[in-house]
Amino acid sequence: MTVKAYGAHAADKSLEPLDITRRAPGAHDVQIDIAFCGVCHSDLHTVRSEWAGTLYPCVPGHEIVGRVSAVGEHIHGFRVDDLVGVGCMVDSCRHCADCEAGLENYCDTMVGTYNGPTADAPGHTLGGYSQQVVVHEHFVLRIRHAEDQLAAVAPLPLLCAGITTWSPLRHWKAGPGKRVGVVGIGGLGHMGLKLARALGAHVVAFTTSESKRTEATALGAHEVVVSRDRAAMAEHAKSLDLIVNTVAAPHDLDAFLSLLKRDGTMVLVGAPATPHPSPQVFNLIMKRRALAGSMIGGIPETQEMLDFCAEHGIVADIEMIRADEINAAYERMLEGDVKYRFVIDNATLAV
Template identity: 80%
Template sequence: MTVKAYGAHAGDQPLVSMDITRRAPGAHDVQISIAFCGVCHSDLHTVRSEWAGTQYPCVPGHEIVGRVTAVGAHVSRHKVGDLVGVGCIVDSCQHCDDCDDGLENYCTSMVGTYNGPTADQPGWTMGGYSEQIVVHERYVLHISHPEHQLAAVAPLLCAGITTYSPLRHWHAGPGKKVGVVGIGGLGHMGIKLAHAMGAHVVAFTTSASKREVAKALGADDVVVSRNAEEMAAHARSFDFILNTVAAPHDLDAFLVLLKRDGTMTLVGAPATPHPSPQVFNLIMQRRTLAGSMIGGIPETQEMLDFCARHNIVADIELIRADEINAAYERMLKGDVKYRFVIDNASLAA
């Protein structure tokens, strides 16, 4: 079937309205009418081929929420009318150790929601800046938030799981001091989630004007990272630091804030590398510098259920599809609190 979408024909061209083709639902497929789609920094990187390998036309979007409109004959997990979400993964091998462990995000055959290989036309996946999508039921998530929160749920499918997974893996919770570097699309979710998990949360920002904003999100304390005295006051005190910044910066300034055996995990993905950290800042206190990428399907469902129980959603600005190019430019300037979300009904306008 042919549906309306917004995408780019080349890395140096703006996103425009276009028609794309979706497959008819197969036996294990779920067809979804997309209500809203969040706008992730990865969308911009991919559309502009900043990570290389982008196939065009490129229709991005992997923070998808909507309603099931059809299911295949063998679908058992979802039914017509369900509120559902689709995140960053739409396929994987389904038989490797990673898939067996529910960590499809680390499967070497994982297929992304856009710009991934597929038998569907045109040969690569097309994402959520579109009216509909068809996805194997394994990769479709249940949403239990009330429908009026649906737009603000969309960013949980990437920003939510990207921060939830490392917080859970490194045991954020009561008695733990957790730092969150950056108060953007990822960082604001990290603060909310770490607070809900019961950790003592310290937010790091380059701007003193964001102190009250960070506290309103759930931070117990706020440190201006450009203030040497404020940084020094927290030396060797953190169990875990979640670094969400998607631009190259000095990692050593934060590594020295970790306790012995503390971990800093990077989830931001800059287009150019960070400066290499000083090895002595790691080995002298047995510190760990780690990375984490989204989460598997079971953990993503766990995150959605956790957020529903704790009434956690993203702070968003709703936009029309034809505002996406301006939104990208604003996103580059940090001019959004904290996630743009497309109203997909505007695709038909």
């Protein structure tokens, strides 16, 4: 089936309207009419070949929500008209140790929702800046939020929003009695604040901007620290169990590592185009601190996060855009001019 999409033909080209082909649903496939698609900084990195290996034409988008419009003959868990989501994975080997542990995101052959290998034309996956997608049932997520929250759910299950912060919060056991720092108040960070607060942790937000103090508090922070204020940073030395660092630009990691207690961990979830300066080894070994990384979450963990968010009324803060506004949205993302996620109204693809 031919559907409308938005994508780019080269790294130095703007995104433009495209016609793409979607396969007919196989026996275990779910066909989804996409209602909304979140816009992730990873989309921009990929489209502009800031990360190696972009295949063109590139149709980004791995924050997909919509309605089931058809199911394969062996599908029993989904029905037509169900509200569903798709994250940044559409396949994996499904038999390695990672997949069997429900951590398909770490599978060596995980297939991304866009720019991943597929037998479908044009030979690589095409993402959610499109009218429709067909996905194996294993990688389809059930949405239990109210329908009028659907657009704001789009960034939740996927890269650079809910699951990217939920996974480290759960893995490092954020909750009552734990002090959790969140560095950066953007698409990732604003969800990290909401989720850490809902999990019961004491939450400290770190921002470079004094102007974000009020909004960080509204998002769930108990305390807000301007990281450029050395005295304020010093007051929080050796006070945190966990830091989730969402900043996607190179910066001094030592300033934040010093805030960890003994055995504390700082988890990097932001992915800068160039490396961070190397941290000082003594900042790690003197307090047995750890510097770690985390990448989204597996399908069971993502469904857990979605259900938790539905139960607690948590959605992303979004700005809706038309499909033909995507290039301007990319430029605004580079300027930090969004609170906190752009979401495409995919109905505008047909206009």
